[in-house]
Amino acid sequence: MTSRDWLLKAQALLLPSPFDAVDPVGEPTRQSEIKNWFSRVVTGQEQLLIRCHKDAYDAHVGLPGDEPRSPQRFMVHPLSAERTIEVLPQKDVARLYQDYLATLRDRVGPVPSDEDKVADWYRRLWHAVMTYSIDQPEARRLPNGMEVADHSVWAHRSLAAALVGARVDGGDAGLLYFHLGPVQSFINAARRTHDLWVGSFTVAFLTFQAVKAVATLLGPDAVIYPDLASLPLARKLFFDKEVTAESLLRSSLPNKFLAIVPIKRAQEAAMAAAAAATAVWTEMAQGARRYIDEEAREAGYPDWAKKWDEQIADHLELDAVVQPWPARLDEARELIRTAEIDHDHDLSGLSDEQTGAAFGALFDLSHRLLAAQRKAATPPPWQGDRRPKCAQSGIHEQMGPITDQPARQQWTSRRFFRDLSEKLQIRQSNQGSEGRLSLQLPQGEGLSAISLAKRLAPECYYGTQAAGLGFSWEDKLSDRVLLRFPSVGSIASAPFRYSLLKQQAEQAIRAAKGRPEDIRQFRKSEEAMRAWMATLADLHKKDCLDFTPPGNLLPGLGGLGDRVPYFLRVDGSWMYEDAYEPRRAWRDHYTKEIVENDKKYQELRRRATEAANAYRKVTTQFKVTPSAYYAVLKLDGDRMGQWLTGCHPHSVKWLEVLSEEIISGSLPPGEFGQKKRPLFPALHADLSRRLGLLAAKELPRIIEEVGLGRIVYSGGDDVLALLPIHTVFYCLSEIRRVMRQQDYLGRYFTLSAGIAIAQIRTPLTEVLQQARRAEEVAKEKGRDRFTIHLDKRAGAPLLVTLPFGYPPGEDGVADLMALAKPQGQDKDEEDDDSGRNGLGMVYRLQQELSALDRFDLYPAFYNRVQTLLRLDSLPRLIEVLEKPQSIIDLLLLARFLQREQHDIDPEQLWQELQGQRAS
DSSP: OOOOHHHHHHHHSSSSSSSTTOOGGHHHHHHHHHHHHHHOOOSOOHHHHHHHHHHHHHHHOOOOOOOOOOOOSSETTTTTOOOOEOOOOOGGGGHHHHHHHHHHHHHOSOSSGGGGGGHHHHHHHHHHHHHHHHOGGGHHHOOOOOSSSSSBBBHHHHHHHHHHHHHHGGGOOEEEEEEEEHHHHHHHOOOOOHHHHHHHHHHHHHHHHHHHHHHHHGGGGEESSOOGGHHHHHHHHHOOOOOHHHHTSSSOOEEEEEEEEEEEGHHHHHHHHHHHHHHHHHHHHHHHHHHHHHHHHHTTTTTTTTTTHHHTTTEEEEEEEEEEEOOHHHHHHHHHHHTTOOOOOOOOOOOOOOOGGGHHHHHHHHHHHHHHHHHOOOOOOOOOOOOOOOOOTTSSSSSOOOOOOOGHHHHHHHHHHHHHHHHHHHHHHHHOSSOOHHSSSOOTTTOOOHHHHHHIIIIIIIGGGGGOOOOEEEEEEETTHHHHOOEEEEEEHHHHHHHHHHHHHHHHEEEETTTTTHHHHHHHHHHHHHHHHHHHHHHHTTTOOOOOOOOOOOOOGGSSSHHHHHHSOOOOOGGGGGGHHHHHHHHHHHHOOOOTTOOOHHHHHHHHHHHHHHHHHHHHOOOOOOOEEEEEEEEEEHHHHHHHHTOOOTTTTTTSSSOOHHHTTTIIIIIIITTOOOOOOEEEEHHHHHHHHIIIHHIIIIIIIISSSSSEEOOEEEEEEEEETTTTTHHHHHHHHHHHHHHTTTOOOOOEEEEEEEEEEOOOOHHHHHHHHHHHHHHHHSSEEEEEEEOSSSSOEEEEEESSSSSSOOOOHHHHHHHHHHOOOOOOEEEEESSSSSSSTTHHHHHHHTTTGGGGHHHHHEEEEEHHHTTTHHHHHHHHOOOOHHHHHHHHHHHHHHHHTTTHHHHHHHHHHHHHOOO
């Protein structure tokens, strides 16, 4: 694009001013001042600018006729039609306008005289305008039009700029819809939480590279989805702005994007996006290969990397659809008709000049074409060799030599990874590193090129200058902590560690008051903790485990890194007594086999015994123990494809967004008011911004800062997170509540969630599959539900599905937690299983149910359950459970949750954590 093209886009972005709708009288003066500041107004293109603004307006509105329309006083939610905030009053316009103009002058400055720098200037201009609309609360009160105030002026201006860029010099516009994969196979092929997070972040990072390529080529306004203004990766790597390190490493964007492009450059843009993602993936993989190559060759394996390049080159799945956006509505209608698809977009009653109104139908068509293309594009089967399959993915072959003797291939591959692991461990030791690559590549784990690239990406790419993120793997106290992910043991034990911190603080406060008994208690507890920490430190020394603790990786427990108490710095596995078993500790920290008379192993046995004794004294002193179970939460918005294409049953109708004066005038409800509001790019922009703010602001607050968990990925409406069982249900309820607020997705938005609860020793791959299947069950049961899959170490797993709201106003999560709260013991209860709760008779009820074989006896069984338990929440739950067995499964789940509380009240814990966050 030429400098003139960038200046034309700037004019569309800046003029008219964002205050035109709320104060048309003062607009001439504002336009004059903005032009004076802009100083390089392009003349002779007035018709192009007018047409693009009109098409952008038609895309937003599409109202037939030119009838006068009454202004609205409130902004209207684009999905739910709820009134949100009052439109900015005219009396506040002058003050906010001066602030807006001053912001442009301070952040952007005048147009540069050097023509080669105009593109960069426009990038800074767009970012300043869009972030002003996010950061300034009053700017959110500026609609594009007063008669239909369901979208912001900022979305309209950005869309107009994108259309100008697409149509300059007489060209036509088009939609570019781009998808990057694979997703599930790459993320879920994880043997440890590190692999899970790295896979998720890598998909997000590569998608961003594709988005960045299009934004560089055509401008950030071209990208409708995701919202670049609120995306941390974009703020850092595209706009060169400072962001927090924690937000930079979250997977907070989807693996697809939508852009408005010139048709004549659509293929160029798609190819640039694909090339950018491929180049970064190749560079990432080569970094891992270089890291391994020296040790592999020294170990006697010069040909260890056969088919490395083929595996890496064949990994990414890149798909793109380019959909023309005709300049006339009749052409768009014909295009949609010839596509022969069922759609719910009414384009009748509009003039052929209102081409913007076709956007929704055209995007719907693009959405379907991309889905069909991905389904039809079946990659050829991988041409493997004799090497064993990757231990992580099970698809590609492991790296390593290929022997001429097939019978010895398994042994050769196992020996290669054993030797490589030992070589890498020796190198780390010789370099005095505090890390241990033996844990990155343990003995017996043979990996493919793809899995090796993923496993080593934090050290070999994200922690280097190549990624541009600003992290250094060599910074052990800060950056390296951020490039790690907590283990499942750390997640599960987080409430236990929080309880220890809390009790220590409370004892210190009481001791400060001077009572001898409180002072003795405080000193005794301090001595127990000090002894435990001393034995743990001895275990980690170089002459024993030779391992530096990873540091605190849970924001909810305190600062990330080493500036926290020592017991927060060690891995969460040390919160469990079985971790001190010498053989287990050795296997968890070394790659070589155990030799009983080895001096280091003997020393480990002695120190582990001391540490175990010290740990038991702490749990006895503080009267609390950790649960060995954790939860994987997977949730997804219901029917998001229908929301995004304007085909949802609750998609807004004109009657809901227009003022009564319009409806009662020349647009009667029967003919127009009942029609659906056409889908428009501003809806995508608005949703992108809402989803981006959810991912960047609300979800980290709920899951990490309050819930003591960690996010694996969050696109806004879809989330994968690891949480303690004490907080997972409260987090889910809070996420749903916040998502349905007016500031985000509105009252009609629903979601389905799956929660997999498993023991920390259960293979992570299995738990991820259980969470994914639980979410699928929730959707199959009717959506707006959550399904819990409980995998106990003994006994059959449980699968319980409950609705979020029945009837309206009730909360299934709250009912479940009320049922799981310890109740008073029934006087006539014989089966006193726990002595603390009212669910001791659950197994007896299960036996009674097994004896029933007639449906007419089931009501009596329901009545017996209610009579025995006498819990307020149970009657409502019984109403929605499909079978009597579901009642038993629910009671067994509640019984399990009671047992696993370990003297930590989940409700009290959640309230305390929320209070700390608020303060």
